[in-house]
Amino acid sequence: MQKFLFDINRDRDVQRQFHADLPELLGRYALSEEERRAVETRDIGLLYVLGANGQLLMHYAAFLGMPWADYIAAMRNGISKHGPVRAGVYAMTTRLDEKVADV
Amino acid sequence: MSLVFAGVCSHAPGITGRTHMADRAVTDEFYGAFRGMADDLAAAKPDALIVVAAEHFANFFMNNMPAFAMGTAESYEGPIEDPRWLGIAHTTIPGNASLSLRLACEMMQTVDLAYAEEWKFDHGIMVPLSFLTPRYDLPVIPMNINCQGPPLTPLHRAWALGEALRRAADLVPERIAVVGTGGISHWPATPDSGKINEPWDREFLRRWQINDRPALLSYTDEATYREAGQGGYEIRTFISIAAAAQGRGRLRYYRPIPIFAVGCTVATMSIGD
Numbered sequence: 239m240q241k242f243l244f245d246i247n248r249d250r251d252v253q254r255q256f257h258a259d260l261p262e263l264l265g266r267y268a269l270s271e272e273e274r275r276a277v278e279t280r281d282i283g284l285l286y287v288l289g290a291n292g293q294l295l296m297h298y299a300a301f302l303g304m305p306w307a308d309y310i311a312a313m314r315n316g317i318s319k320h321g322p323v324r325a326g327v328y329a330m331t332t333r334l335d336e337k338v339a340d341v
Numbered sequence: 342m343s344l345v346f347a348g349v350c351s352h353a354p355g356i357t358g359r360t361h362m363a364d365r366a367v368t369d370e371f372y373g374a375f376r377g378m379a380d381d382l383a384a385a386k387p388d389a390l391i392v393v394a395a396e397h398f399a400n401f402f403m404n405n406m407p408a409f410a411m412g413t414a415e416s417y418e419g420p421i422e423d424p425r426w427l428g429i430a431h432t433t434i435p436g437n438a439s440l441s442l443r444l445a446c447e448m449m450q451t452v453d454l455a456y457a458e459e460w461k462f463d464h465g466i467m468v469p470l471s472f473l474t475p476r477y478d479l480p481v482i483p484m485n486i487n488c489q490g491p492p493l494t495p496l497h498r499a500w501a502l503g504e505a506l507r508r509a510a511d512l513v514p515e516r517i518a519v520v521g522t523g524g525i526s527h528w529p530a531t532p533d534s535g536k537i538n539e540p541w542d543r544e545f546l547r548r549w550q551i552n553d554r555p556a557l558l559s560y561t562d563e564a565t566y567r568e569a570g571q572g573g574y575e576i577r578t579f580i581s582i583a584a585a586a587q588g589r590g591r592l593r594y595y596r597p598i599p600i601f602a603v604g605c606t607v608a609t610m611s612i613g614d
Contacts, residue, residue, distance in 0.1 A: 244402050248421045248461055292530030292571070293397030293489065296354075297463075300426035306359060313532045327491070327571040332533045339535025339599035341362075 239273040239285070243294035246301065253301065282309060283316020289325030307341040344510040346385035346518035347586035348378055348609040349549075349579045350472075352394065353524060354464040355601035357428035357471055362600045374594030374607040375472040381609060382473055387518035389437050389480045390473070391444075391506065392466050393582060395488035395523045395575040399463035407455030408494040409502050411448075412483040413441040419462025427464055429471050434462065437480040440515055444482070447509035452502050469522045486581065488523065488574040496558045499577040503584025510585070521582035523575030526568065527603040533570070535599035541569050542595065542604040545576060549608070550590035552583050572603070587613035 242264070245252045255263045264274055276284040282299050290298075299309040314334055323329045332338055360368055382390070399421050401407060417434045420427050441456070448454050460483055462470075470477065486502065487494045494502075510517040525545050526538035548556040557580050565573040583590070588611030597604045 240398075240403065244398055248399055286531075291398055291489075296530040297397075297422050300423045303423075306355075306362070310532055310534060317532070327566065328531050330532045331528065331570075332536060338533055339602065341535075341600070 239267070239269055239288065240291055240294060242267045242269065242277065243290060243298050247294060247297040281316070282312040283314075284320055285316075286313045286328070287316045287320040287323055289323060291326060292328035310341050343517070344507055344519060344585065344612050345387055345516045346382050346609075347520070347582055347588070347612060348382070348607075349521040349523075349582050350375065350378065350469050350607050351524060351601075351603050351605045352465045352468045352522035353527070353529065353601050353603040353605075354422065354427055354468060356468050356605065358426055359600055360428065363598060367596070367598060371594055371596065371598065371605050371607075372472070377593060378607050378609060379473045382518055382520075385518060386516055387479065388515035389440055389482055389517055391482045391484060391517060391519045392469065393484045393486065393506075393519065393521040393578045394465040395578050396463050396465045396485050397489055400457065400460050401485060401487065403490050406487055406490050407485070408487050408498060409452060410455040410457055410485045411441060411445050412436060412460040413438055413445065413456045414458045414460060417460050417462055417481065417483065420467040421461045421463050427467065429467050432477055434470065434477050435480045436482060440480070440513060441482050443513050444506070444509040447512055448502075448505040450505070451508075452498070452505045465522055469520060473520065486577045488577050491562070493562060493574055494577060496560060496577060496580055499581045500554065500558060500584040503581035506581070507585040507587065519582060519585055521578035523578040524572040524603040525576060525579075525606065526570055527572035528570035529572045529602045534602045536570065537597040537599065537604045538569055539597050539604060542606075545579075546590075546592055546595060546606070546608070549579055549583055550592060552587070552589060552610075554583075557583060582610065586610040589613075
């Protein structure tokens with residue numbers, strides 16, 4: 239999952255393939271069923287909970303064209319729906335109803 | 342010739358990407374401080390600018406993560422991010438391969454430096470450059486300290502990197518400027534984005550300004566994570582600049598701007614003997 243996000247964030251050929259043939263692109267990576275579903279449904283919240291590196295995920299959300307407030311909300315919704323972040327150092331420490339920077 | 346300029350600044354993507362969501366009076370003052378730093382940089386007449394950054398898995402990933410890296414290319418491109426999202430157009434930035442190699446050779450006498458002839462800049466370098474060299478007409482040499490993927494570069498090694506950089510800069514005929522970029526306390530790329538520990542930041546900046554090496558190196562990653570977030574790991578870049586400049590710092594701007602997700606900082610440091 240991290241490798242997919244790393245590649246798509248910096249490689250324009252991978253970005254083109256994302257739009258042209260997503261199943262083929264995802265076939266190149268060792269993704270769990272849950273990770274694959276999160277990518278296919280553009281579920282930023284689930285990717286966040288699964289432990290996607292925060293910087294990779296932020297750039298990926300920008301690639302998907304998500305406005306800032308929607309991206310922040312998607313991560314909070316992910317926590318609300320799937321529970322705490324499962325891996326990595328990008329855990330949430332604020333409350334679900336806390337709008338830290340007014341978003 | 343020597344090191345002729347040293348400074349540190351924030352690099353958060355919101356600084357250029359979310360200007361429209363911030364208070365105009367606040368951003369005017371912050372951007373003004375950034376431009377003041379750019380004026381001082383230009384006045385130092387550097388031949389090249391070394392940017393010591395904390396990049397974010399744009400180039401260096403967990404398949405092969407160096408503690409330190411230096412770019413050795415003739416040119417670089419950036420940003421990797423969506424240009425509309427970052428508020429910075431895609432561009433080519435000149436490098437200086439010959440200078441990179443001469444600096445790297447000397448630095449490797451004391452630090453193990455990875456080097457890369459391919460390097461794409463992310464916001465960690467592009468945001469500062471958009472203020473400091475907005476015409477992208479000064480050759481840039483990127484450096485990276487691993488602040489992203491634990492195990493991280495130890496703080497005392499970041500200091501050693503700065504010392505090596507200074508030694509190398511003083512040996513080449515070119516006039517060298519160096520700028521470290523990063524956050525102090527912040528929790529970027531999480532729902533906490535905008536959380537800032539101002540007292541922690543001010544204490545760090547106090548230590549940085551008086552260049553108190555033991556105090557700067559006394560932070561532990563565990564305490565930094567707890568009190569300053571994973572973004573706090575980026576103090577490594579500021580520490581390397583203190584080691585390189587060996588002078589006293591001047592804080593030109595500090596203010597938490599939550600929508601930019603960081604305590605926005607602009608500071609310069611005198612060049613000590």
